Amino acid sequence: MSATEERPTALRPTRQRVAITDALRSAADFQSAQDIHDNLRRAGDKVGLATVYRTLQAMAESGEVDVRHNPAGEATYRRCSEAHHHHLVCRSCGRTVEITGSAVERWAHAIADEHGFTDVTHTVELVGLCADCAAAAARE
């Protein structure tokens, strides 16, 4: 790993990449690569599955999209706001709430400092039962 190279992230805005970006923009929730691929095909955009995976991976790496694994183990993607945030997910229906919590950020930094770690990123995920699903479960 050399420190000199200045990765320009010069991703060419090809037809395929634009289409994938658009698909993500118009989707409110997490979508699997296969979903995106299907939707594009259905909309008449002929894009290869490999390209969809490649593009999503590149976008995830550059922080343009969030990646999550659904309970089936499938990777799902969603365009994310630039602002760093976390997720609160319902384990029953999959509903997702975005959370921005400066409290965790502070905590993470404090812990990192305490142990001499620098340049720390963190992943936080809360999984629970949303009010609707809890009510449905109680009704049985």
Place this chain on the structure above:
Amino acid sequence: MSATEERPTALRPTRQRVAITDALRSAADFQSAQDIHDNLRRAGDKVGLATVYRTLQAMAESGEVDVRHNPAGEATYRRCSEAHHHHLVCRSCGRTVEITGSAVERWAHAIADEHGFTDVTHTVELVGLCADCAAAAARE
């Protein structure tokens, strides 16, 4: 899903299940099903891969183990210890520090309450550069 049956969770303590439980107990960290299967084989415990998956799934369902997906998308399992903790991992050398932070626990509960979620569990992972690796990188 019927509400009448009272699944007794009467899992027979077979040799295989005991072996898997022991393997989980002796492992400090998240392990994939394949890891567990390999370890059991190596230790001379002949257990089928299908059995490992089945057992882990049953244990996850009954809340005995935590399930997580590692970046490769592989499901990993860990015995749900009473002492809940998180990890601070060095992205360069892989060194891991265990963290117990009641601050995050409180934060997680507060957030869950705020959004009407119940029965919330959370995963937190901090990834950074440990002091040694940071020094080594600066020396270049």
Place this chain on the structure above:
DNA sequence: GGGTAGATTGAGAGTCGTTCCCGAGTGTCC
């Protein structure tokens, strides 16, 4: 506008984790 180098694409085969199937084996209860 034309030419060129290098990035990007896509079809399909390959890999890998996981689940399903079903005959054989084992534990439990009477």
Place this chain on the structure above:
DNA sequence: GGACACTCGGGAACGACTCTCAATCTACCC
């Protein structure tokens, strides 16, 4: 001890994802 249901395990099947490589496209220079 015997009957019966639960459990096991090997291997095939499945599905998500990655790799390969020739063809195509884009940015850039002249």
